[in-house]
Amino acid sequence: xxxxFLPREDDYFTFFSEMGEVIVKASEYLVEMVESDPKGYEAIxxxxxxxxxxxxxxxxxITTKLNKSFITPFDREDIYTLVVALDDVCDYIDAGxxxxxxxxxxxxGVHAVGLAKVTRLLANEINSAVALLKxxxxxxxxxxxxxxxxxEADDIYFxxxxxxxxxxxxxxxxxKYKELYEILENATDRCESVANIIESIVLKHN
Amino acid sequence: xxxxFLPREDDYFTFFSEMGEVIVKASEYLVEMVESDPKGYEAIxxxxxxxxxxxxxxxxxITTKLNKSFITPFDREDIYTLVVALDDVCDYIDAGxxxxxxxxxxxxGVHAVGLAKVTRLLANEINSAVALLKxxxxxxxxxxxxxxxxxEADDIYFxxxxxxxxxxxxxxxxxKYKELYEILENATDRCESVANIIESIVLKHN
Amino acid sequence: xxxxFLPREDDYFTFFSEMGEVIVKASEYLVEMVESDPKGYEAIxxxxxxxxxxxxxxxxxITTKLNKSFITPFDREDIYTLVVALDDVCDYIDAGxxxxxxxxxxxxGVHAVGLAKVTRLLANEINSAVALLKxxxxxxxxxxxxxxxxxEADDIYFxxxxxxxxxxxxxxxxxKYKELYEILENATDRCESVANIIESIVLKHN
Numbered sequence: 001x002x003x004x005f006l007p008r009e010d011d012y013f014t015f016f017s018e019m020g021e022v023i024v025k026a027s028e029y030l031v032e033m034v035e036s037d038p039k040g041y042e043a044i045x046x047x048x049x050x051x052x053x054x055x056x057x058x059x060x061x062i063t064t065k066l067n068k069s070f071i072t073p074f075d076r077e078d079i080y081t082l083v084v085a086l087d088d089v090c091d092y093i094d095a096g097x098x099x100x101x102x103x104x105x106x107x108x109g110v111h112a113v114g115l116a117k118v119t120r121l122l123a124n125e126i127n128s129a130v131a132l133l134k135x136x137x138x139x140x141x142x143x144x145x146x147x148x149x150x151x152e153a154d155d156i157y158f159x160x161x162x163x164x165x166x167x168x169x170x171x172x173x174x175x176k177y178k179e180l181y182e183i184l185e186n187a188t189d190r191c192e193s194v195a196n197i198i199e200s201i202v203l204k205h206n
Numbered sequence: 207x208x209x210x211f212l213p214r215e216d217d218y219f220t221f222f223s224e225m226g227e228v229i230v231k232a233s234e235y236l237v238e239m240v241e242s243d244p245k246g247y248e249a250i251x252x253x254x255x256x257x258x259x260x261x262x263x264x265x266x267x268i269t270t271k272l273n274k275s276f277i278t279p280f281d282r283e284d285i286y287t288l289v290v291a292l293d294d295v296c297d298y299i300d301a302g303x304x305x306x307x308x309x310x311x312x313x314x315g316v317h318a319v320g321l322a323k324v325t326r327l328l329a330n331e332i333n334s335a336v337a338l339l340k341x342x343x344x345x346x347x348x349x350x351x352x353x354x355x356x357x358e359a360d361d362i363y364f365x366x367x368x369x370x371x372x373x374x375x376x377x378x379x380x381x382k383y384k385e386l387y388e389i390l391e392n393a394t395d396r397c398e399s400v401a402n403i404i405e406s407i408v409l410k411h412n
Numbered sequence: 413x414x415x416x417f418l419p420r421e422d423d424y425f426t427f428f429s430e431m432g433e434v435i436v437k438a439s440e441y442l443v444e445m446v447e448s449d450p451k452g453y454e455a456i457x458x459x460x461x462x463x464x465x466x467x468x469x470x471x472x473x474i475t476t477k478l479n480k481s482f483i484t485p486f487d488r489e490d491i492y493t494l495v496v497a498l499d500d501v502c503d504y505i506d507a508g509x510x511x512x513x514x515x516x517x518x519x520x521g522v523h524a525v526g527l528a529k530v531t532r533l534l535a536n537e538i539n540s541a542v543a544l545l546k547x548x549x550x551x552x553x554x555x556x557x558x559x560x561x562x563x564e565a566d567d568i569y570f571x572x573x574x575x576x577x578x579x580x581x582x583x584x585x586x587x588k589y590k591e592l593y594e595i596l597e598n599a600t601d602r603c604e605s606v607a608n609i610i611e612s613i614v615l616k617h618n
Contacts, residue, residue: 063608067615077283077489102573161308171377171583175590178381196269203273283489367514377583384587402475409479 009073013134015062019055019086020127026051026093027116027123033097034108034116041105045097055090059083073134078201085193089126092187093119099183103176111160112177115184118153122146122191129198136202146195153188157181215279219340221268225261225292226333232257232299233322233329239303240314240322247311251303261296265289279340284407291399295332298393299325305389309382317366318383321390324359328352328397335404342408352401359394363387421485425546427474431467431498432539438463438505439528439535445509446520446528453517457509467502471495485546490613497606501538504599505531511595515588523572524589527596530565534558534603541610548614558607565600569593 026048033044062083066072072079096116100108129142160181168174232254239250268289272278278285302322306314335348366387374380438460445456474495478484484491508528512520541554572593580586 063612064615067612098570102570103577104574158304158308162310165309165378165382169378171381172577172581172586174378175381175583175587176577200269200273203270364510364514368516371515371584371588375584377587380584381587406475406479409476 009069009071010134011065012062012073012079015058015065016082016086016130016133017127019058019083019090020123020130022051022054022058023086023090023093024120024123024127026055026090027120030093030097030116031113031120033100034113038106041097041101045101048094048097052090052094055087059087074201074205078197078204082194082197082201085190085197086126086130088190089123089187089194092183092190096180096183096187099176099180103179105176105180108180109177111156111163112180112184114156115153115160115181115188118149118156119184119187119191122149122153122188125149126191126194129195133198133201136205139198139202143195143199146191150188150192150195153185157185215277216340217271218268218279218285221264221271222288222292222336222339223333225264225289225296226329226336228257228260228264229292229295229299230326230329230333232261232296233326236299236303236322237319237326239306240319244312247303247307251307254300254303258296258300261293265293280407280411284403284410288400288403288407291396291403292332292336294396295329295393295400298389298396302386302389302393305382305386309385311382311386314386315366315383317362317369318386318390320362321359321366321387321394324355324362325390325393325397328355328359328394331355332397332400335401339404339407342411345404345408349401349405352397356394356398356401359391363391421483422546423477424474424485424491427470427477428494428498428542428545429539431470431495431502432535432542434463434466434470435498435502435505436532436535436539438467438502439532442505442509442528443525443532445512446525450518453509453513457513460506460509464502464506467499471499486613486617490609490616494606494609494613497602497609498538498542500602501535501599501606504595504602508592508595508599511588511592515591517588517592520592521589523568523575524592524596526568527565527572527593527600530561530568531596531599531603534561534565534600537561538603538606541607545610545613548617551610551614555607555611558603562600562604562607565597569597 029044029048029051033041033048036044063080066076066079099105125142125146129139129146132139132142161178164174164177164181168177235250235254235257239247239254242250269286272282272285305311331348331352335345335352338345338348367384370380370383370387374383441456441460441463445453445460448456475492478488478491511517537554537558541551541558544551544554573590576586576589576593580589
């Protein structure tokens with residue numbers, strides 16, 4: 001496997017790598033948040049929001065470059081789909097943090113911690129995967145690991161919701177947790193979308 | 207109306223037909239489930255999950271083939287959009303079954319049965335429609351019927367939600383039903399998306 | 413900046429302008445509805461549903477034309493994405509109106525009024541923006557204003573949800589408002605998607 005690109009196309013890879021880094025950072029803040037004392041929620045949430053804005057800016061830079069370029073390292077459409085999917089991951093991490101603040105939650109519970117930790121692992125795999133886009137040797141093990149982690153997240157989500165409906169008797173508390181679990185599960189879903197798009201790009205250029 | 211394709215392109219039609227069959231099967235299990243005794247929910251849900259995995263595999267086969275092909279029977283983009291929409295139908299059927307199990311529902315009620323039955327009718331129309339993709343004579347009546355059935359599902363959903371908020375006084379029970387109705391209504395929505403995509407493909411090649 | 417198109421391609425611009433007008437109308441009805449006496453909800457909701465159908469018809473006309481055209485004023489893919497995003501705005505306005513009726517709400521509260529009014533402002537900006545698609549001089553100020561308004565909507569949403577979870581003790585009432593706020597916030601999100609797509613189209617043709 002091997003690509004060969006013009007220097008100016010390297011910008012795309014640089015931008016993608018930067019997005020990978022930002023997503024890792026956001027996911028680390030998310031774990032920090034769910035393990036923090038509730039007093040710290042708002043400050044950590046603000047850091048995640050900042051990461052989310054950085055991701056938006058990178059998305060904007062990539063799409064602007066895309067609209068101005070005749071030559072792109074891989075299909076225009078694929079670059080666009082990938083950048084949107086990466087941005088979605090960050091959006092969901094931010095939405096999770098935001099929900100915790102909006103709902104004024106006083107603890108997030110073991111399952112949300114579990115989902116946040118899997119999200120962090122996924123973010124690291126995504127970061128490794130986008131860093132390999134230029135020369136995708138060794139890509140496959142990251143793709144496989146992302147699918148494995150997404151299944152793990154899915155299992156946590158299923159158990160979390162089941163337990164919630166079994167044990168929680170206060171409906172408003174139940175609503176808060178249900179929403180939080182759904183957002184975090186969506187974050188992990190989008191990580192899998194990223195893996196699917198990357199797999200598809202690599203296949204085309206193999 | 208008529209297409210003419212190379213032998214190797216037939217694979218796409220075969221895969222689409224297989225997806226149609228799997229969706230019909232999943233929808234039949236869904237009806238079986240909503241009409242079953244609650245004791246049977248888990249086992250039937252497992253069968254639906256299996257169908258959903260089969261749909262995932264077919265999606266993967268089609269997108270892999272797509273990434274390796276120079277020649278495709280219709281626009282690459284359309285094939286991709288269609289396969290994702292078909293996969294979504296199966297995903298929502300699975301999500302509905304899963305919700306019933308996760309929420310440990312003891313009955314699903316007449317409206318969920320109604321929505322499941324419309325979904326089964328839609329699945330059969332979709333199956334007929336994808337089978338005609340190669341030679342789309344007679345396609346139109348399936349497209350029309352899908353739109354009609356989706357409207358029917360919409361009416362059931364509207365009534366179901368209205369009644370739920372009128373009669374159900376237990377908030378947690380209300381949450382369960384609201385979610386189930388929404389998932390099933392989403393399944394029927396995605397069936398309409400499939401019809402729109404197919405209509406668009408046929409128009410281009412007319 | 414300046415495009416030059418063949419006469420027959422003008423149809424696209426006409427259709428987009430018509431969609432812009434319909435969206436403005438739907439957003440005006442929405443404001444009328446949230447400020448109306450509950451007795452008026454159903455009648456106004458029916459007017460919104462009619463606008464939504466008009467939007468569907470225009471979507472269908474544009475996609476049909478697209479599938480029959482060799483020459484399009486800008487990328488086929490972009491036209492399709494734009495029309496779907498415009499249709500989504502109208503769908504969410506309709507979904508908001510519908511929720512008010514389905515949940516038999518007796519008042520919608522100050523935050524829903526605020527979100528409806530921002531949606532109306534956004535609809536007007538969208539209408540101005542699509543009217544400029546043919547000659548995008550002066551486009552930028554509308555794009556900037558849409559982003560500003562979407563941030564405003566986001567702030568209202570955040571406050572609305574926070575207040576709701578702080579003050580509302582009846583879970584079923586809370587569910588109704590939460591859903592309504594989410595739908596309206598989604599409507600404003602889709603307005604921002606429209607702005608992003610338009611910005612991208614203009615950049616390509618600059």
